[in-house]
Amino acid sequence: MANQNKIEQWFESRKSRKKDLKANHLWKGVCSGDRFELSKAITLIESANHQDRVEASKLLKKCISSKKSSWRIGITGVPGVGKSTFIESFGKIILEKGLKLAVLAIDPSSSISGGSILGDKTRMDWLSNQENVFIRPTPSGLNLGGVAKHTRESILLCEAAGYDVILIETVGVGQSETLVHSMVDFFLLLMLAGAGDDLQGIKRGIMEMADALVITKADGENLTKAKLARTQYASALHLFPPKENEWIVPALVTSSIENNGLEEVWKNISDFFTKYQAEGCIQLNRSRQELLIMNQHVSxxxxxxxxxxxxxxxxxxxxxxxxxxxxxxxYMAAEELAKSLIANPS
Known part of the structure; x- marks a missing residue:
């Protein structure tokens, strides 16, 4: 009898879960700003289950129709640059402006086991306990760019939930990391001073994409090195072709420990959005991003x-x-395969 009751309880919990993961049910919770419901909604869109994918599609359509928007900011940098520490301190600045903040922290996954650390909440201890903050650590898996497969959809859900600023923290810098640039409005590149080679092997293309370059850990004995690095980077940035939107990329120094330079970073970001939202450049860039997504997904x-x-x-x-x-x-084999598929479609 006891076993029968356990089985019935299990079936009831499964029914309850299915109800909880319905688009209409989740949508109400997301719109009300319920962080628990938002977490469940993101879990739904990350699911590979067919029925979950159907519900996820319904939910995302509701997000698009809601027409809510946010400031989408990507943050990347070399390993050890202190991305999570920077976000913890920078997040305080954002909250002081009366804004709601969402952080989508992409954790590295093991190429062998597929496991990830998912430790960003522990590294952002103060921020994770704030009412107007939502932090979602997501394993990157093996996806190009180190950005979790459904990060774009998570951005839409966070916007629907009323978050004003969305920070996307990536796993680090490399050729594949540039994918984050295709889903944000503002691209923030964090750098270290005095870490060997001045350019630290950073690819020219990544620096060209940056909308602001920030040298972190500019405190104590490292302050002089940081200021020197800022001068060197500022000179290097002038050698790059001008951006299409004519934005002049600043080189800034910050200390998350001493809370120095963070207001200046915020002012540059705020000036960027004020200028380019009024000119329609932000929406134009997002339209281009969506077309890129469409072409990639068709493939x-x-x-x-x-x-x-x-x-x-x-x-x-x-x-x-x-x-x-x-x-x-x-190349010859690929061309022959393509010709065969065109001549004999399924």
């Missing part, structure tokens, strides 16, 4: 469809063997 859907197609698998195997044997190179 993903097409490839996913082909992977399950028998004709495709047979032809791919045939061409694979020709490449291995040296009778075709990779």
């Amino acid at each position: 993903e859907l097409w490839f996913s469809k082909m992977e399950n197609d028998k004709k495709y698998k047979v032809e791919l195997e045939r061409l694979t063997q020709l490449v291995i044997s040296g009778k075709l190179n990779g």
